[in-house]
Amino acid sequence: MEIFPAIDLYEGQVVRLLKGDYDKKTVYSADPVAVAETFKRAGAANIHLVDLEGARDGGTPNFEGIARIVRETGLRAEVGGGIRSAAAVEKYLAAGIQRVILGTAAVSDRALLGSLLKNYDGRVAVGVDVRDGRVAVKGWRELSDETLEGFCAELQDMGVRTIICTDISRDGAMQGTNRALYRDLAAKFDIDIIASGGVSTLNDVKALRDMGLYGAILGRALYTGGIDLAEAIEVCR
Numbered sequence: 001m002e003i004f005p006a007i008d009l010y011e012g013q014v015v016r017l018l019k020g021d022y023d024k025k026t027v028y029s030a031d032p033v034a035v036a037e038t039f040k041r042a043g044a045a046n047i048h049l050v051d052l053e054g055a056r057d058g059g060t061p062n063f064e065g066i067a068r069i070v071r072e073t074g075l076r077a078e079v080g081g082g083i084r085s086a087a088a089v090e091k092y093l094a095a096g097i098q099r100v101i102l103g104t105a106a107v108s109d110r111a112l113l114g115s116l117l118k119n120y121d122g123r124v125a126v127g128v129d130v131r132d133g134r135v136a137v138k139g140w141r142e143l144s145d146e147t148l149e150g151f152c153a154e155l156q157d158m159g160v161r162t163i164i165c166t167d168i169s170r171d172g173a174m175q176g177t178n179r180a181l182y183r184d185l186a187a188k189f190d191i192d193i194i195a196s197g198g199v200s201t202l203n204d205v206k207a208l209r210d211m212g213l214y215g216a217i218l219g220r221a222l223y224t225g226g227i228d229l230a231e232a233i234e235v236c237r
Contacts, residue, residue, distance in 0.1 A: 001208065001236040002215035004048035004078065004194065005039040005222055005229055007032050007069070009062040015052065016220045020129075020136075020168050022056065028223045032065055036073045039222075042229040047075040048164075048196075048217045054082020055103065056138065060091065067095040080127050080164070084109075089116055093123060101164055103127040104137040107144045107151070110158070117159050125162035125194075126155055130181075136168060149188070156191050162214065166196040177204045179211075186211050205232045 007014050010025065014032050018024035029035050036047055049069065051062040059082050060066075070077045079092055080101030092100050099122075106113045106126045116124045128151060129136045135146040148165075155163060165185060167178040177198040185193050192214035199205060200221050208216045216236075221227040 001205075001213055002046055002194075003044065003205070003229070003233050003236055004046045004215055004217045005042075005044050006048040006050065006196075006217050006219040007035055008050040008052050008219070009065055010052045012062065012065050016223060017052070020141075022052070033069055033072050036069045036075060039229060040073050040075055043233045044229060045076055046215075047073070047077050049077055049079045051079070051081030055080070056082075056141065058082050058084050058104075060088055063091065063095075066092075066097075070096045078125065078164075084112075086112065086116060086119075089120065089124065093120065099123050099125050099162070101125045101127045103129060106155070107135055107137050107146055110154075113160075114158060122161050124160075125164060126160050127164045127166065128152060128155075129166045129168055131168040152185065152189055152191070156189050160191065162192040162194065164194040164196055164217070167198060169197075176200050177208065177216075179204075179207050182208060182213060183211055186213060200226050202227055202231060202235065206235055209236050 013027050014029040014035050015025050015027050049066050053061045076098045078099040079097050083100050083102055084105040089100050130148050134143045135151050137144050167181055182195045194215035195208050195213055196217040199216050199218055222229055
């Protein structure tokens, strides 16, 4: 299983939100590149980057910071937040991003998603952010009419190779990940699943690994010391 240490960016700083609430934001560093370098020294090959302002408002306000992380560390990066046009996708891929993640746009514009899948194939993933069984959009502030299972089935039919599924109720809460959710998704869909939200202990990591998931995103637990990144990477080799 691949491990993706996460950096969420807001106004150029490394922050974490609690359950997606922009009013419950903790700033961990003003130097995202330095944080990414610590991940690399711990053995990380991948990094998960989120433009939180982009996720909320659209656009790519943290693009320069994200591009610098990739340029200076050489880590394989996936990026989400505010990617709602072909131009934004092209901009990130040209900057050396390995994979872009569509969230709101995947829900609201299937034609765009289909076109991007055709043009960029495995370099486009979809973020499926779930609250109360429904898919959330616009920085998790709004619930769409899409159900988790129905949306994932459509994505699989469209040829999406990878989804990043986040249980919003667990994100940043350090209460453990929703193992039942990921076990169910892994059983129902033939698609690479990256678990996100609430991965709080090494036991969470091992449980997701044993389900055969493609990957897991580690966020707040890395910043608070709940998980040692080098150890997590080692148990997933």
